[in-house]
Amino acid sequence: MSQSNKDAPIAAPLPAMPVARLAKGFRDIEAAELAGLQRMLGTIREVYESYGFDALETPALEYTDALGKFLPDQDRPNAGVFSFQDDDEQWMSLRYDLTAPLARYVAQNFQTLPKPFRRYAYGAVYRNEKPGPGRFRQFMQFDADTVGADSIAADAEMCMLAADALEALGVKRGDYVIKVNNRKILDGILDVAGLAGDVSGRKLTVLRAIDKLDRLGIDGVRQLLGPGRKDDSGDFTQGAGLSPKDTETVIAYVESGGRDVASTLAKLGELVAQSEVGRQGVNELREIASLIAAAGYGDGPIVVDPTCVRGLEYYTGPVFEAELTFEVNGDDGKSVRFGSVGGGGRYDDLVARFTGQKVPATGFSIGVSRLQAALTHLGEKPKQPLGPVVVLVMDRDHIADYQKLTHVLRSAGIRAEMYLGSSGMKAQMKYADKRNSPCVVIQGSDERAKGEVTLKDLFEGAKAAAAIKDNKEWKASRPAQLAVAEADLVAEVGRIVARYQAGTEG
C-alpha cells in the first residue's frame, strides 16, 4: 500500500461492491473483551470439573430431525432455528442450545457411556430470531448436565454448581440468588384450580399470567387468571377464565414465595395437598433444600420461588434460575435488577425422542455473554491487553537488524514486533500508542554506531507529556527515554514491561 492511501479515508464503495457489514444480530468480539471471556471460561470450567463433569464438544451443525426444534425458553416449537439443506439435500440446523445435541450424543452412544453420564460443554448457539438490544443471534452458553440419574440429588447439585460458579467469578453472596421451583407443583396447582384435564391451552394462559407478576403486579395477574385485562392503551388480553375461587388458589400460590424456604414449602404443601403430583413436587423441593443445607449453603443463596415458571413447557421436574439481584440502569434510565444469567432444570423426555425410553436428565446453563456483561458492573472492566514492544524501523536498509532485535526480545519471552507498515517515525509512535505498547525500541544511525538502542517508556512518556506544557522543555528533557547498550536490551526492556504487566495501563 502506498503512503498516500494508508491514512486516507476509504472511498465509498462502487455500486457493484458489497458493503462490509456484520450480519444483523451478530457481533465481533475484540481483544479486551476476549481476554475477560477467556478468564471467565477458565473459571467456570474449573468449577464444573470440580463437580466431576467431563468436557464434550459436539458440532455446530446437526441433522434437523436429530436436533429437534424445541427451544426451552419458548412456548412453541419450530421457531428460531437456522435450517438449510446441504449438497445431499439433507436438512441441517445450527444448534440453538447445547442440550439437544447432548440428547443426540447420549442416544447415539448410550451403550458405552458411563451412567450417569456427566458432561459440560460450552460454545456458540444460534437463534434465527429478531435481535434486540443485548439480544444476539449468536451467543455463548456454558452447560453442565447429568443424564441417567433420577436422583433429586442431581438437581440439588445443579443449584450448588450455579452458586459456586457465580461466586468463583466474583459475584458475592447477596448479589445473586438461585431460584428453585418445580413443574410438578405448578401441575398440582393447575389440578386444584380445576384444569387437570384441560387441553384448551388455558394451562399455558395461567403459566403466562404467573410469569407476568414482575411487570403487571398481583392485580394484573389476577385479571389475567380471570376474565382478562385491559392495558393502558386500551388493548384487551383474554384471561384464563378461572372462577374467582380458582383464581384465588393460583394467587395464593403466587404469593407463597418471599419467605424462608421452610415456610414457603409448608404453604405450598397446603395449597397442593389435594394433588398427588403437587405433593411430589413439594417433596422434591424439600429434598433439594435439605441437601443444600447439608452441604453448607444455608438458607441464603438458594430460594424457593413459585413464580419462577421458566421453560415450564419443557422441563418435567425441578427448575432453576440464576438471577443477579444488584441494580443497574435499565434502558429507560430507571434502576432495575440485573436479572437472569442462567437457568436449567430436569427434562426427562429429551433422549426419549430417539429411543422411546425416558432417560432422566437435569442440567444448568450459564448465559456466558450476559453474565460477562453483568461482571463489568461488578468492576470487571474489559482492559485492553498490554501491547507488544514495538521495534521502530528508522532506516529500511537495516530492516534485518531490526528484525534481529525483535527476535532477541521474543526469544527472551517478551512480546515484541517490528513495525511492518511503511510510514515514518511519527506514525510509528502513534501506532505503538494505539497498540497499547509499553515501550518502543529505537536505533538510528547514531545509536547503531555506538552499539546502542534508545528505549522509550510510552506510559511514562504519556504522563510526562501531560505534565510538561512547554515544547522546548520537552525537547530538552526527553522524559521517559533512555539509551542502553544493545547487550542490555532484554534486561532493560524486561524491566519496563514488568512494570506494566500486572495492571494494564492505557
Place this chain on the structure above:
Amino acid sequence: MSQSNKDAPIAAPLPAMPVARLAKGFRDIEAAELAGLQRMLGTIREVYESYGFDALETPALEYTDALGKFLPDQDRPNAGVFSFQDDDEQWMSLRYDLTAPLARYVAQNFQTLPKPFRRYAYGAVYRNEKPGPGRFRQFMQFDADTVGADSIAADAEMCMLAADALEALGVKRGDYVIKVNNRKILDGILDVAGLAGDVSGRKLTVLRAIDKLDRLGIDGVRQLLGPGRKDDSGDFTQGAGLSPKDTETVIAYVESGGRDVASTLAKLGELVAQSEVGRQGVNELREIASLIAAAGYGDGPIVVDPTCVRGLEYYTGPVFEAELTFEVNGDDGKSVRFGSVGGGGRYDDLVARFTGQKVPATGFSIGVSRLQAALTHLGEKPKQPLGPVVVLVMDRDHIADYQKLTHVLRSAGIRAEMYLGSSGMKAQMKYADKRNSPCVVIQGSDERAKGEVTLKDLFEGAKAAAAIKDNKEWKASRPAQLAVAEADLVAEVGRIVARYQAGTEG
C-alpha cells in the same frame, strides 16, 4: 430411570422416531482429545501473542455477499459453502475460513484500526463438501494475519511464526519444514514459457501439473505440460500443450528446488531473468531468506520450494506451507510423509472487494485438527482425564451425609462427585472405574458408627487384582483399601489423588 432399563440395550427406535446420528462429515470431540486441544490452543495463542498479534473473534455467520465465496485451496469460487436465507430472506453463509470475515472486519472498521492491523483468531470453519477419511465439514483453524503492510518482512515473520508455533508444540527441528514460494515467480515462468497473455486456462493446467510432482514424478509432469498423459487405467488427461522447449523451461523450474536456499534462488533468478514480475518474486524470496537468517533460523527449517503451488489462484505474492516431514503409515499401509499442517501467503485483493482499494495483507493458518492428529504420532497421546473421586451411596437414607462428604472434598479443591445413579455397590464401582476415578469413598453403617470412611485406591486396586489370582486371598487382604477417620478425609484422599494427578493412569 428404573433399575431394569438402565443397563439394558436401548430398544430399536420406532419408525416415527429420528435416528440419533451425527451429520455426515461431523464429529464429536470427547474429554481426552479436548484436553489436548486446550493445551495446544494455549500454546499457539502464546506464540501468536508473543509476535504482537491481538485476539479477534468474528461470528460464524456472515451475509453471503460480505463473505464472498472464494476458498483459498480451491481453484473455483462458489463451491463448498453452507448458505441459506434467514427470516428476513437475507442470504447468509457459514464462514469457510477466518480470512474472509477478517477482510469484512477490516473494511468495516478501517478508520479506527491501528495500521498495520495484526490479529489472531481461531475457531471452527465449515465446508459444504464431500467428507472423507480425516476430511471433515467442520474443523478448526488458527490464523494470524497482518493487514496493511506491504513490507516483505511481514511475510518473513509468518514463516518464523509457523516454525516457532510448531517447535513450541513439540515438533523438533528436522521433523518439519516451512516451504516458501512466490506466486510472482510462477507468473514469471509462465511468461517465459510463452503463456503471458494466455486466457484459455492453460496457466491453470500448468500449475496443476506442477502440483502433481509428488504423485506422478517428473516424467508425469512433463507429459501433462506437453500433449497429455495416459494413466495406468488407460484414461487420458489433456496436457497444457506447451512446446518441448517451453516444457523444459517449466521442468527446469520444478527441478530448481531441493538444494540450499542461495542456490535455489540463483537458479530461479536465471530461469525468470527475462520476466520483470519473475525477478521481483525472486527478490522477495531473497529478502525473506535474509531476514530469516538474520533472526537466527539459519538455512534449516525454512526452505524455498518451487513446487509449492498451494492456492496460487488466491495468493498474490509469497506463499508458505508448513509440512511435517516424519513418516507415518498411509491409508494403504505404505509409509508416507505426514504432510501439510498449515499454510498461508500474501493476498492483496481481499479487502479491495469492499473498497476498491488494495490493502496488502499476509497471513498464516494452522489446520488445528490435522496438527493435533500429527502430534499424537509424536507421543502426545490423548489421555483420559483423571476422573473425580466418587463418593458411593451405600444407603439412600443418608444421601445428605454423602453429599456433605462430597462438598468437603470439593471445597478442599479435590474433584469429587456423589454417585447419582440408582444402582448398587457393584455398578457404582464399575462407574467409578469407567470415569477413571483415582479413588472411591465408602461409608456404610459400620463406618458411620465409628466416624470413619473407607477409601479405595482404584488404580492400586486394579494392579493388585491383576496380581492376585485367588478370590479368597483377595477377600482376606483387601488390597488398596484403608479406613480413615472422617476428620482425615481430605488429607488422605488428597494423598491418593496427588499420586495420579501428573501422569493420568487408566
